[in-house]
Amino acid sequence: MSRERDYDEISDRLKRRYEEDALFKDKNKEEFRVMEEVFDRLTLQGMYKLFKKGVIDRLHGVVKAGKEARVYYAVHPDGRELAVKIYYTHTAEFRKGMMDYIRGDPRFKRVRKNTRSIVYTWNQKEFSNLQLCEKAGVNSPRPIEFIRNILVMTFIGEDGVPAPLLREIAPEDPSGFYGLVLDEMQLLWQKAGLAHGDLSEYNIMVHEEKPVIFDVSQSMLTIHPMAPSLVERDIGNINYTFRRLGVETRDPEELKEWITGGTEDLY
Ligand SMILES: Nc1ncnc2c1ncn2[C@@H]1O[C@H](COP(=O)(O)OP(=O)(O)O)[C@@H](O)[C@H]1O
Ligand SMILES: [Mg+2]
Structure with missing residues (x-):
């Protein structure tokens, strides 16, 4: 390795450091x-x-x-x-x-x-x-x-204010909103090939009366052996939240079937 190149690299690095620090300062x-x-x-x-x-x-x-x-x-x-x-x-x-x-x-x-x-x-x-x-x-x-x-x-929200979590605000039409969440879960599994794995009222925002699904770092590919148990847990959490909101929720087994395989309309 030539000395000149060494020198170039070092000065390059110093220059970058300088720029970063300048930016910082x-x-x-x-x-x-x-x-x-x-x-x-x-x-x-x-x-x-x-x-x-x-x-x-x-x-x-x-x-x-x-x-x-x-x-x-x-x-x-x-x-x-x-x-x-x-x-x-x-x-x-x-x-x-x-x-x-x-x-x-x-x-x-x-x-x-x-x-x-x-x-x-x-x-x-x-x-x-x-x-x-x-x-x-x-x-x-x-x-x-x-x-x-x-x-x-x-950013989900406006002017720096994040949209409220489902935990923080009740949707205007809880039953309709439940349906929309289930639709997202089906889309997530069947089209994205993912099981969320931490889906709850804490990881859904209510934005323009629609559910926004986020916090997907733990989500796993549906081909993973853990995926079915994750979706079961998600269904349990979602049903729990919507029961609290007064919605008559669907049977978890039936939902799992529909989310992971079904194509017909649920309602
Ligand atoms: N894309 C986003 N737009 C607006 N707010 C967000 C966004 N992502 C996360 N947040 C806010 O940050 C909080 C934490 O984000 P989350 O991804 O759930 O991280 P954690 O792993 O800490 O649960 C959320 O509850 C939400 O209020
Ligand atoms: Mg979160």
């Missing part, structure tokens, strides 16, 4: 200041890359901070509203749980066992699942970009 100081307290250097670098690539124009506040991730509100250079989900890279407790949902997925054959790699794969899995949802026409956030532990998707 000037334009987005405020935006990064808060992030710095929670996220490590690699995550911040990932964010810099997204700014540079023109995926994000402005990063705003936290929409929600959970145990595994934080969701930020951001704006695309073209004005589109974005949700930026950033997974913590030090959530060691959930590492085993994540592996249980990654193992056996043909999309992710070789995963390094350190926490950071597992979280990156987890994020990539959510992105890939959102792509499957998009292709199938499932009503879900649209994937825009992912890098490392950062996922950029369309």
Whole structure:
């Protein structure tokens, strides 16, 4: 290897560092200041890359901070509203749980066992699942970009205010809404080839009186042996929620049959 090339590479790297730091110091100081307290250097670098690539124009506040991730509100250079989900890279407790949902997925054959790699794969899995949802026409956030532990998707809501969760607001027509959720579940299974696996009133938003299905990182391909039990659990959660809303829910077995195989109208 030539010395000159070495030198070029090093100066390139320094130049990039300089640009990132400049970006950090000037334009987005405020935006990064808060992030710095929670996220490590690699995550911040990932964010810099997204700014540079023109995926994000402005990063705003936290929409929600959970145990595994934080969701930020951001704006695309073209004005589109974005949700930026950033997974913590030090959530060691959930590492085993994540592996249980990654193992056996043909999309992710070789995963390094350190926490950071597992979280990156987890994020990539959510992105890939959102792509499957998009292709199938499932009503879900649209994937825009992912890098490392950062996922950029369309924002569900208006002016930085996320649409309410089904947990937080009762739909105007609960029974009709139940039907729409079941339709999404069927679409998810039959067209996207996915079992959600964590479907509940916490992972459905009510947007324009329609259900938006999100949080699909744990969702598994229907070809996976775990998929049928996941869909059973999802049906149980959904029926529970709608019974609480006064809806006469359908028999879980019948629903499973319909979601995973049926083609006739349920109603
Ligand atoms: N695309 C989005 N648009 C608007 N808000 C979102 C979006 N994705 C997530 N959120 C908000 O962030 C919260 C957490 O997101 P979620 O994907 O469920 O992460 P967690 O793994 O923490 O449950 C949601 O309850 C919702 O309020
Ligand atoms: Mg969630």
